[in-house]
Amino acid sequence: MSVPRGRRTAIAVLLVLLAGAPLLALAPAAPGAVRVAGVSLLWWYTGLVAPLLATAITIAVLVRRGE
Amino acid sequence: MTALAAAAVWLQPVLLATLALRVAAGDADAPWLALGALIAPLVALVAPPRRASGSNPVAAAATAAAVTLVLAADFMVAADAATLLGAAPWLGVALAAALSLLVPLLPGARRVSAPALAIAAGALLLPLVSVALTTGTAPWTAWSRSGLRPSLTFPETSGWVRDGERFARPARLTFAEGQRVTTLTAGVYRVVERDAAEPTVREWRLAAGETLTLRPGDELSVEAGARLRFEAGRRVPGAPASGIAWADAPARSPSMLPAAFGALATLVGGALALVPAPRRGPSAATGPLVLLAATAAAVGWGVYAAATAPDLALGGSLLAPILWLPLRALGPRTGAPLAVLALVALVALLLTAVVALRARLADAAGSAPARWAAAVGLAAALTAAPLDPWRVLALGLGVAAAAGTPPLVAGGRAVGLVGSIVGAAVFVALAAMPLVDPAMGSWLEPLARYPALVAMPLGWAAARALSAMTGRGDATQSIVRK
Numbered sequence: 278m279s280v281p282r283g284r285r286t287a288i289a290v291l292l293v294l295l296a297g298a299p300l301l302a303l304a305p306a307a308p309g310a311v312r313v314a315g316v317s318l319l320w321w322y323t324g325l326v327a328p329l330l331a332t333a334i335t336i337a338v339l340v341r342r343g344e
Numbered sequence: 345m346t347a348l349a350a351a352a353v354w355l356q357p358v359l360l361a362t363l364a365l366r367v368a369a370g371d372a373d374a375p376w377l378a379l380g381a382l383i384a385p386l387v388a389l390v391a392p393p394r395r396a397s398g399s400n401p402v403a404a405a406a407t408a409a410a411v412t413l414v415l416a417a418d419f420m421v422a423a424d425a426a427t428l429l430g431a432a433p434w435l436g437v438a439l440a441a442a443l444s445l446l447v448p449l450l451p452g453a454r455r456v457s458a459p460a461l462a463i464a465a466g467a468l469l470l471p472l473v474s475v476a477l478t479t480g481t482a483p484w485t486a487w488s489r490s491g492l493r494p495s496l497t498f499p500e501t502s503g504w505v506r507d508g509e510r511f512a513r514p515a516r517l518t519f520a521e522g523q524r525v526t527t528l529t530a531g532v533y534r535v536v537e538r539d540a541a542e543p544t545v546r547e548w549r550l551a552a553g554e555t556l557t558l559r560p561g562d563e564l565s566v567e568a569g570a571r572l573r574f575e576a577g578r579r580v581p582g583a584p585a586s587g588i589a590w591a592d593a594p595a596r597s598p599s600m601l602p603a604a605f606g607a608l609a610t611l612v613g614g615a616l617a618l619v620p621a622p623r624r625g626p627s628a629a630t631g632p633l634v635l636l637a638a639t640a641a642a643v644g645w646g647v648y649a650a651a652t653a654p655d656l657a658l659g660g661s662l663l664a665p666i667l668w669l670p671l672r673a674l675g676p677r678t679g680a681p682l683a684v685l686a687l688v689a690l691v692a693l694l695l696t697a698v699v700a701l702r703a704r705l706a707d708a709a710g711s712a713p714a715r716w717a718a719a720v721g722l723a724a725a726l727t728a729a730p731l732d733p734w735r736v737l738a739l740g741l742g743v744a745a746a747a748g749t750p751p752l753v754a755g756g757r758a759v760g761l762v763g764s765i766v767g768a769a770v771f772v773a774l775a776a777m778p779l780v781d782p783a784m785g786s787w788l789e790p791l792a793r794y795p796a797l798v799a800m801p802l803g804w805a806a807a808r809a810l811s812a813m814t815g816r817g818d819a820t821q822s823i824v825r826k
Contacts, residue, residue, distance in 0.1 A: 298376035299604035315488030323375040339628035
């Protein structure tokens with residue numbers, strides 16, 4: 278995968294991760310309100326899973342030299 | 345530019361303080377704003393550098409306006425800090441403006457700024473780690489406990505109960521249960537009573553020390569600077585009805601989607617326009633890591649504030665959760681130094697942010713010191729208006745997104761200029777709608793709040809369509825920035 282293509286993919290994944298938050302929060306039947314270990318799925322997603330994934334993806338793209 | 349220096353443009357005190365307050369208050373949009381505050385700059389860091397055609401006079405003017413508005417929002421936080429510490433708000437603004445004028449001129453300011461940003465983000469996390477270790481409460485445990493409380497009431501240790509506290513900005517408090525409120529500053533207090541079919545409005549001119557008796561459903565309007573004392577054990581007015589309401593915000597419904605995507609589009613577009621592209625390599629990892637640490641700290645402050653002292657969000661002061669949480673959670677002896685550390689971290693963030701904003705302004709509109717002085721002066725003047733800091737920040741990021749990003753997808757300078765003009769014109773028209781028609785339809789409200797949701801794609805569409813028509817550039821090219 279070329280670096281520009283990698284960047285495009287990374288941007289797309291980041292935007293999907295971002296859009297997931299309001300969709301999870303505002304979807305009918307409120308799936309984001311489901312509790313997992315005492316914390317809502319929405320906050321596990323926005324407070325832990327998505328931030329760690331997004332940061333890891335960004336670092337992976339930024340540390341690659343070239344282009 | 346290093347990734348760390350690029351991140352400095354984004355990590356504004358107003359952004360982090362707003363996140364902390366919104367999480368503490370249980371605002372419906374807090375989760376996606378917290379995620380947007382992190383992912384928006386990450387998108388900007390990953391996006392490729394801008395081509396030489398990526399600027400024009402309209403985009404430059406929008407960047408200058410954005411820098412001024414972001415500075416103004418930061419100065420409003422400085423005014424909050426002054427109010428919380430018992431000083432006049434203008435003193436905080438004057439101090440912040442003076443530092444903003446002088447610090448970027450110091451030799452080596454840009455070189456020191458990046459490491460200072462990393463240290464400041466760490467310093468913002470340190471008090472939270474201390475609270476977590478001392479109380480033996482992990483962040484998820486604090487969240488869980490907050491979400492299980494039957495009601496959010498004033499604790500005995502609350503400053504609102506003991507000596508009373510000041511409202512940083514005007515507020516309308518709705519009382520869920522009866523309460524006696526003591527006024528500690530003389531003034532006119534407006535109460536809307538809703539116990540009959542028709543609401544009754546009463547205005548009370550009260551001296552310091554007099555008491556207002558409020559019934560369930562009553563609404564009390566408070567002016568900025570008013571100091572009030574509440575009763576211990578009573579529900580915090582305006583706070584969520586219970587822990588479950590704090591955790592799950594009953595206001596969340598699919599009708600919030602336009603505003604949610606408007607806020608996220610504003611954040612991403614603003615970041616693309618303002619956050620410069622960094623150098624790549626192993627050291628670039630520090631930028632995303634510091635962004636993660638700072639936004640995690642802001643969310644953490646909010647969660648612990650909600651768990652420890654749900655009344656901290658009452659006065660509307662953005663800094664109350666950050667300044668008072670260590671004192672309330674750990675007591676004055678241990679908490680005071682940590683509160684000072686958090687304040688110093690925020691001041692350091694302001695300084696790194698102004699150094700980065702000045703560089704951004706110089707890059708877009710020229711490096712004449714008079715331009716920076718004008719931006720700082722105008723920003724300080726804007727704090728005199730009774731504006732919400734988040735609204736001011738969103739306007740700044742929004743105008744940058746609407747007029748600053750179309751050149752990124754344009755095939756040439758002239759095409760980019762057209763895109764910027766379209767974006768700016770739509771942005772101004774939408775942002776001005778509430779002034780032209782205060783009774784506009786509720787479906788237009790998200791567009792007026794976040795005009796970039798429509799203005800940015802229209803600017804992009806104009807630039808791409810013109811690029812395709814004139815054959816200048818590839819209409820399917822990816823975003824390019826500098």
